[in-house]
Amino acid sequence: xxxxxxxxxxxxxxxxxxxxxxxxxxxxxxxxxxxxxxxxxxxxxxxxxxxxxxxxxxxxxxxxxxxxxxxxxxxxxxxxxxxxxxxxxxxxxxxxxxxxxxxxxxxxxxxxxxxxxxxxxxxxxxxxxxxxxxxxxxxxxxxxxxxxxxxxxxxxxxxxxxxxxxxxxxxxxxxxxxxxxxxxxxxxxxxxxxxxxxxxxxxxxxxxxxxxxxxxxxxxxxxxxxxxxxxxxxxxxxxxxxxxxxxxxxxxxxxxxxxxxxxxxxxxxxxxxxxxxxxxxxxxxxxxxxxxxxxxxxxxxxxxxxxxxxxxxxxxxxxxxxxxxxxxxxxxxxxxxxxxxxxxxxxxxxxxxxxxxxxxxxxx
Amino acid sequence: xxxxxxxxxxxxxxxxxxxxxxxxxxxxxxxxxxxxxxxxxxxxxxxxxxxxxxxxxxxxxxxxxxxxxxxxxxxxxxxxxxxxxxxxxxxxxxxxxxxxxxxxxxxxxxxxxxxxxxxxxxxxxxxxxxxxxxxxxxxxxxxxxxxxxxxxxxxxxxxxxxxxxxxxxxxxxxxxxxxxxxxxxxxxxxxxxxxxxxxxxxxxxxxxxxxxxxxxxxxxxxxxxxxxxxxxxxxxxxxxxxxxxxxxxxxxxxxxxxxxxxxxxxxxxxxxxxxxxxxxxxxxxxxxxxxxxxxxxxxxxxxxxxxxxxxxxxxxxxxxxxxxxxxxxxxxxxxxxxxxxxxxxxxxxxxxxxxxxxxxxxxxxxxxxxxxxxxxxxxxxxxxxxxxxxxxxxxxxxxxxxxxxxxxxxxxxxxxxxxxxxxxxxxxxxxxxxxxxxxxxxxxxxxxxxxxxxxxxxxxxxxxxxxxxxxxxxxxxxxxxxxxxxxxxxxxxxxxxxxxxxxxxxxxxxxxxxxxxxxxxxxxxxxxxxxxxxxxxxxxxxxxxxxxxxxxxxxxxxxxxxxxxxxxxx
Ligand SMILES: Nc1ncnc2c1ncn2[C@@H]1O[C@H](COP(=O)(O)OP(=O)(O)O)[C@@H](O)[C@H]1O
Ligand SMILES: [Mg+2]
Numbered sequence: 001x002x003x004x005x006x007x008x009x010x011x012x013x014x015x016x017x018x019x020x021x022x023x024x025x026x027x028x029x030x031x032x033x034x035x036x037x038x039x040x041x042x043x044x045x046x047x048x049x050x051x052x053x054x055x056x057x058x059x060x061x062x063x064x065x066x067x068x069x070x071x072x073x074x075x076x077x078x079x080x081x082x083x084x085x086x087x088x089x090x091x092x093x094x095x096x097x098x099x100x101x102x103x104x105x106x107x108x109x110x111x112x113x114x115x116x117x118x119x120x121x122x123x124x125x126x127x128x129x130x131x132x133x134x135x136x137x138x139x140x141x142x143x144x145x146x147x148x149x150x151x152x153x154x155x156x157x158x159x160x161x162x163x164x165x166x167x168x169x170x171x172x173x174x175x176x177x178x179x180x181x182x183x184x185x186x187x188x189x190x191x192x193x194x195x196x197x198x199x200x201x202x203x204x205x206x207x208x209x210x211x212x213x214x215x216x217x218x219x220x221x222x223x224x225x226x227x228x229x230x231x232x233x234x235x236x237x238x239x240x241x242x243x244x245x246x247x248x249x250x251x252x253x254x255x256x257x258x259x260x261x262x263x264x265x266x267x268x269x270x271x272x273x274x275x276x277x278x279x280x281x282x283x284x285x286x287x288x289x290x291x292x293x294x295x296x297x298x299x300x301x302x303x304x305x306x307x308x309x310x311x312x313x314x315x316x317x318x319x320x321x322x323x324x325x326x327x328x329x330x331x332x333x334x335x336x337x338x339x340x341x342x343x344x345x346x347x348x349x350x351x352x353x354x355x356x357x358x359x360x361x362x363x364x
Numbered sequence: 365x366x367x368x369x370x371x372x373x374x375x376x377x378x379x380x381x382x383x384x385x386x387x388x389x390x391x392x393x394x395x396x397x398x399x400x401x402x403x404x405x406x407x408x409x410x411x412x413x414x415x416x417x418x419x420x421x422x423x424x425x426x427x428x429x430x431x432x433x434x435x436x437x438x439x440x441x442x443x444x445x446x447x448x449x450x451x452x453x454x455x456x457x458x459x460x461x462x463x464x465x466x467x468x469x470x471x472x473x474x475x476x477x478x479x480x481x482x483x484x485x486x487x488x489x490x491x492x493x494x495x496x497x498x499x500x501x502x503x504x505x506x507x508x509x510x511x512x513x514x515x516x517x518x519x520x521x522x523x524x525x526x527x528x529x530x531x532x533x534x535x536x537x538x539x540x541x542x543x544x545x546x547x548x549x550x551x552x553x554x555x556x557x558x559x560x561x562x563x564x565x566x567x568x569x570x571x572x573x574x575x576x577x578x579x580x581x582x583x584x585x586x587x588x589x590x591x592x593x594x595x596x597x598x599x600x601x602x603x604x605x606x607x608x609x610x611x612x613x614x615x616x617x618x619x620x621x622x623x624x625x626x627x628x629x630x631x632x633x634x635x636x637x638x639x640x641x642x643x644x645x646x647x648x649x650x651x652x653x654x655x656x657x658x659x660x661x662x663x664x665x666x667x668x669x670x671x672x673x674x675x676x677x678x679x680x681x682x683x684x685x686x687x688x689x690x691x692x693x694x695x696x697x698x699x700x701x702x703x704x705x706x707x708x709x710x711x712x713x714x715x716x717x718x719x720x721x722x723x724x725x726x727x728x729x730x731x732x733x734x735x736x737x738x739x740x741x742x743x744x745x746x747x748x749x750x751x752x753x754x755x756x757x758x759x760x761x762x763x764x765x766x767x768x769x770x771x772x773x774x775x776x777x778x779x780x781x782x783x784x785x786x787x788x789x790x791x792x793x794x795x796x797x798x799x800x801x802x803x804x805x806x807x808x809x810x811x812x813x814x815x816x817x818x819x820x821x822x823x824x825x826x827x828x829x830x831x832x833x834x835x836x837x838x839x840x841x842x843x844x845x846x847x848x849x850x851x852x853x854x855x856x857x858x859x860x861x862x863x864x865x866x867x868x869x870x871x872x873x874x875x876x877x878x879x880x881x882x883x884x885x886x887x888x889x890x891x892x893x894x895x896x897x898x899x900x901x902x903x904x905x906x907x908x909x910x911x912x913x914x915x916x917x918x919x920x921x922x923x924x925x926x927x928x929x930x931x932x933x934x
Contacts, residue, residue: 050552071670072551085549089567099553102563104660150553 001063002076002153002186003028004049009058011044011210018044019055020210028063028153031180031187033201035194035233037362041210042190043082046156049188050079062154073102078152080160084143086131092118092142093127099150117145120175122168136163141172148179155180157189161196173199192362194234198222206230208359228276228346228353232360237278237344238319241353244273251340257315259293263343276353278344281308284321289333295319297332311336369847380756387753387810388817392776394792395625395784398618401796405615420616423604428623431601433513435584438523439531439577445524446531447573448682453532454539464683466922467690472529472869473922475876477895478914480590481907482693483522484899488594490710491700493692506596518594525689526587527580534576535569542568557675558666578635579779582628586781589878589892593899605783606882618791621784628780694915701912704905721906728898728906732913735891742805742890743874746812747867753813754820755856755863758828761821771825774818786811786880803886811884812874819873820866827862868925872918 004026011019018041026032036042047053049060051072059066067075078099086095093114100110118124121141131139140163148155160176161169177200180187191197197204198218205215206229214226225231232239242254242261251264254277261277269275286309298318299310309321309328321336328334349356399406410420453465471479486492488502497503508517542565550560588602595603601624608617701718703709708716715724722729761767777785789811793801801807833855840854856863878892885893891914898907 047548050548052548052552071557071672072548073554073556075552077552078554079549079552081545081549083545085543085545087546087549087564098550098555098563101659102550102553102555102559102663104663107656107659146553152554156552 001028003061003063004154004186004188005061005064006045006049007059007061009045009048009055009060011041011048011053011055017210019048021058022207022210022212024205024212024215026186026188028186029181029184031177031189031200031202032205033189033191033197033203034205034207035191035197036207037192037233037360039362040207042207043158044210045207046079046158046188046190049075049154050077050156051075052079075154076152077154077156078147078150080143080147080155080157082158082162084131084139086139086143086146088131091128091130092123092134095131095142096146096149099146099152103151113149114145117149118142120179121145121172137165137168140164144172144176148176148185153185155185155187155189157187159191160189161191162193169196170199176200204234206233225278225344225346228278228349228356229360231278231344231346232357235278235280236320237280238284239353239357240277240279240317240319241348242275242277244269244271244275247271252345254343254345257317259313259315259317261338261343262340263345264340265344267345269345269347274348276346276348276356278346279319279338279342281320281322283338283342284319284323285337286321286323286325286328286334287337288335290335293336294333295336297328297330297334300328300330373847377756377760380753381760384753384757384817387749388777388814389773391789391792391810391814392773392785394797395622395780395788398622398788398791401791402615402618406619407615409613409615410619420613424616424620424623427599427601427604427620428627430515430598431585434515434519434523434600435581437510437513437515438520438527438584439581441520441524442528442531442580443573443577445682445685446528446576447535447569448678449528449532449686450535450539452679452683454536455544462926464686466926467686468529468532470690470919470922471526473872473876474918475878475892475895475914476526476587476589477593477876477878477892478697478911479526479693480522480593481895481899481911482697482915483525483590484518484594485700485908486693486696487518487521491703492696506594516594516596516598519591519598519600521689522590522594523584523587526590527584528686528689530580530583531573531576534572534579538569538572539565556663556667556670558670559663562662562666574635578631581631582779585624585628586779586783586879588781588783588880588882589876589896592878592896602781602783602879605781605787606879609783609787609883617787621781621787624784625776625780629776632775632779697908697912697915700908704908708905716905718905718909721903722909726903726906728903728909731889732891732894732906732910735889735894738805738808738885738888739875739890739892742808742812743871746809746816746874747871749809750813750816750820750870751863751867753817754824754866755859757817757821758824758859761825762828771821774821776818777815778818778822781879782815782877783879783883785814786883789814789880790884803884805885805888807884807886808881808888808890811880812870812877815877815880816870816874819870820863823866823869824859824862827859831858833858868921872921876914876918 006022006024009019009022022045034042034045044053048055051067051070059068061067062076087098090098093111096114096117097110100113101107115124115127118127121144123138123141123145126134126138131142134142140160144160147157147160161172164172173196189200201218203215204218204221206213206221208229214221214230216224221230221234225234228239231237240256242256244252245255245260246253247269251262252269253260253262254275256277263277295311295313297309298312301308306322306324307326307328309323310318311321311334312318410424411418413420449468453461453468487504488506490499490501492502494500494502504517506516506518509515510517510520546564547560550564551557555563586602588606591600592603592606599607601620605617605621605624608620704716704718706717706719707714714720722732757770761771789807790803791797793807793810795802801810836854836858837850840850845853876892878896881890881893882896889897891910895907895910895914898910
């Protein structure tokens with residue numbers, strides 16, 4: 001059992017608003033990933049759920065019970081700390097077995113289970129080392145092992161895979177999800193890595209500046225981003241400022257500095273309105289230069305199974321294009337095509353595109 | 365150019381080392397020669413006295429036993445009271461925190477004789493707390509003993525107040541350093557707050573508790589100023605050294621002094637070894653009970669008592685006890701000064717008034733002013749000299765191999781009973797050996813230098829080791845700074861905090877020190893000793909006034925220090 005509900009939770013540190021009226025519902029057995037740039041309030045959120053911080057207003061319910069006055073050890077949650085917090089005076093095994101021992105488990109049984117968790121993390125051979133003798137990535141796996149076996153039914157994971165090498169990371173992702181699903185645990189996993197989120201989540205919640213921006217399945221988040229922030233965060237969309245030139249019943253034509261794009265996606269826009277146009281780099285089709293949407297290839301970067309082109313239009317607009325065509329050399333002229341269904345339109349946020357991008361990259 | 369700097373450096377370091385050897389090292393080491401110089405006196409007085417046989421030996425054993433019981437029980441209570449207080453100060457965040465912190469530190473900077481008198485007045489006389497409860501006597505008698513161990517309560521509580529800061533400060537400093545994330549992690553892994561304390565914090569805190577206890581024990585063992593006032597007829601070992609020196613039983617005094625020093629060493633040495641061998645400053649306690657049935661029962665028990673209400677009660681009790689032990693005597697003394705101002709409030713006689721004793725025939729005012737001058741002049745001079753000795757010493761300790769030995773030797777003056785130290789200084793400079801000085805303000809200054817240098821070296825060393833000073837110095841050198849610039853622009857500014865802290869501690873320590881001063885002062889009576897003399901000659905109103913005066917001076921000093929140094933803790 002481990003459902004979780006936050007209702008209008010707010011928290012501020014002096015002048016900084018870390019969480020603002022946050023509401024979120026996670027059902028028993030669900031794997032939810034919270035995505036957001038640095039400083040969005042992710043860690044604060046987990047600490048409040050764990051009972052390490054007290055929210056200013058709002059309530060938290062675990063399994064339908066209001067837990068605001070419960071101490072951390074009685075909340076049935078287990079928190080993975082962003083900076084691990086491995087106890088320096090205990091061996092790896094003792095660290096991992098700690099949560100079971102303090103819950104009254106027999107020491108033999110606690111250690112057996114701890115070893116099992118360590119095996120899952122490929123670290124059973126380091127059981128008798130001390131934390132300081134392990135690399136950052138190893139420490140992270142130990143901390144993860146320690147978090148997942150406490151018997152708590154809700155796992156709160158604060159960037160648990162951030163320090164791992166790409167290989168071991170993708171492997172552990174699946175093992176982690178398997179583990180959680182097999183035991184029927186509930187997970188609230190925080191990260192700023194989109195691929196990780198897509199691989200793990202039943203549902204994704206994007207937060208920014210302490211507020212939930214959008215919640216949905218990975219598919220929804222990628223295909224139906226609600227605004228520029230989500231689009232920019234979840235996908236590699238080319239985002240461009242444009243002006244609505246023509247509105248008809250089922251399509252809109254936007255002018256981006258003399259480049260016209262037609263969009264047939266839903267949304268209500270007025271003529272002359274400033275909008276943000278988004279096109280995923282995979283949705284541009286490259287073909288021979290034919291007079292329409294002509295651009296010059298500025299750079300061509302080879303990657304695993306496709307080529308990434310940086311192309312530049314006459315008006316100076318630059319976009320990224322993914323293609324599997326070969327023979328596209330630097331300096332060559334090509335034409336782009338895009339299906340009107342793949343042209344996203346978003347209302348222009350305050351401060352324009354520049355501010356929105358700064359926010360996405362966490363610079364602001 | 366290079367050569368000049370080299371010569372300059374060697375000159376400074378060599379002269380420092382020489383001065384240090386003569387002023388600090390010799391008088392300290394000289395203790396060891398007690399039995400040689402006094403071999404005949406000791407045999408005569410202690411072992412084979414024709415009149416009383418080995419009666420003095422019996423006395424020595426008696427005062428030692430008493431001192432041990434006193435110091436051990438003091439440390440025990442210090443630990444029980446000190447750990448919660450350290451927690452409140454390190455982890456708490458409440459409006460009166462700075463005040464509470466100052467209060468804990470106050471006994472460190474207060475002249476102990478003044479505080480001793482205030483406590484005596486408060487707990488054992490009608491002018492004290494007894495009055496508030498409508499009694500016609502104190503709530504304690506000077507002979508009321510603690511059950512089982514036969515230690516007078518009044519001595520005991522004075523010792524607890526005076527030594528508590530050592531535990532609180534060391535544990536608090538460690539707690540501030542320990543990242544709270546470990547406690548958080550433990551709690552979210554399911555451990556209750558008490559289990560977390562036992563399993564997570566204890567291993568980190570043990571060395572701090574241990575070294576704090578050692579300091580507190582040594583301090584209690586050597587405390588003279590307050591003890592001599594509240595002890596009545598009971599003798600602690602440190603007080604006995606002073607008394608016997610006054611009675612010219614030099615052999616017995618020296619013998620007892622030596623034993624005290626040896627005992628202190630026997631406690632300090634293993635402690636030092638134990639602490640330096642602990643990896644990363646963490647002691648791993650043998651986990652005998654980990655995962656056993658005993659532990660499971662313990663965890664259940666801890667869960668029961670981990671309720672917030674118990675924690676609040678514990679904290680409340682500790683803070684209340686601190687207030688009672690420290691604030692009440694101060695209040696009582698200040699209040700009594702007013703009620704004794706013009707007449708004795710009980711007999712109504714004007715002869716028993718503060719005014720009369722200060723300005724009347726006894727004429728204590730000029731005596732007091734002279735003592736104040738002696739105290740401040742000596743404390744200032746010794747601190748000033750000590751600062752200049754200590755800074756190059758820190759370098760010597762860090763850069764040369766003798767450094768480690770020097771540092772270990774420097775612990776001696778910090779922990780041995782000050783009366784034994786005073787005796788040693790007197791013997792070294794005085795007629796028995798060098799014959800250069802007789803007891804006077806000059807000997808007071810020399811004695812104070814002996815215990816001031818270690819204090820300043822330790823605080824400066826702490827900053828030195830905590831900062832990456834060598835890196836910055838090297839960086840400055842590669843940027844083209846000459847050695848003078850390196851010292852002036854890099855080293856001194858970084859070390860400043862440690863030097864200032866050390867200077868203030870040694871100044872207040874010098875001002876309040878009683879035991880050694882009594883032995884070396886001659887006719888130049890410092891203010892801290894004056895209180896003792898007033899009490900012994902039963903000039904109570906004068907003693908009252910002087911104690912209040914001392915307490916107010918030290919309170920002002922600590923407040924000024926807080927303002928000057930921002931929020932830094934001393
Ligand atoms: N203890 C604190 N005191 C003051 N500000 C804090 C504290 N913890 C977090 N903040 C602020 O709250 C905001 C959210 O922080 P955090 O939850 O750590 O973000 P994230 O984990 O998403 O990077 C940040 O602006 C941060 O500076
Ligand atoms: Mg964070």
